[in-house]
Amino acid sequence: KQEVTQIPAALSVPEGENLVLNCSFTDSAIYNLQWFRQDPGKGLTSLLLIQSSQREQTSGRLNASLDKSSGRSTLYIAASQPGDSATYLCAPATDSWGKLQFGAGTQVVVTP
């Protein structure tokens, strides 16, 4: 079974610093990997989807890299803002129709 680990479990940074969130997974046979954001009491919002053939994906201040062979993905958030405070989850897709295996998440707090 795919095991997904996210490090660190929690992170607190002052506004303006760059954030680096790490995700590792045990089975490299994935179809894609998604990064999600979850606000307290809310559902998940997909931030980025990296296909298995891609090395990275960018959207605004967000950049995600994927090293499938070593089972790692990293989410970079540039110039963090208090509105970036949330829990970030990574989820590789283990089936062709998009079944996801989630990590426990990294809880981020950005202080003004």
Next chain:
Amino acid sequence: GAGVSQSPRYKVAKRGQDVALRCDPISGHVSLFWYQQALGQGPEFLTYFQNEAQLDKSGLPSDRFFAERPEGSVSTLKIQRTQQEDSAVYLCASSSSHRDGNEKLFFGSGTQLSVL
């Protein structure tokens, strides 16, 4: 609709009671997933539908859990004889494609179930 809608938002049940949780996916979305999220954990897969067909129910914890999507749109997750360990947030998600899995998933806000 504009997004995935789940109801009720909160449900309190007495142990042994049956509950039904509803999910309205984004109109036209073929794929529908149910996930269970315990406090402080990531979501865990429960079951998957492609239109009205339930293609994977490997994540359902026991035979007390049952899901259906009879017309390929709205889905219901039913839990019979609820137990305290069933307390969690139940999330529904949908996506537009089933062909290669390279479609973003759109999640609802979830139903928070508390079993007393």
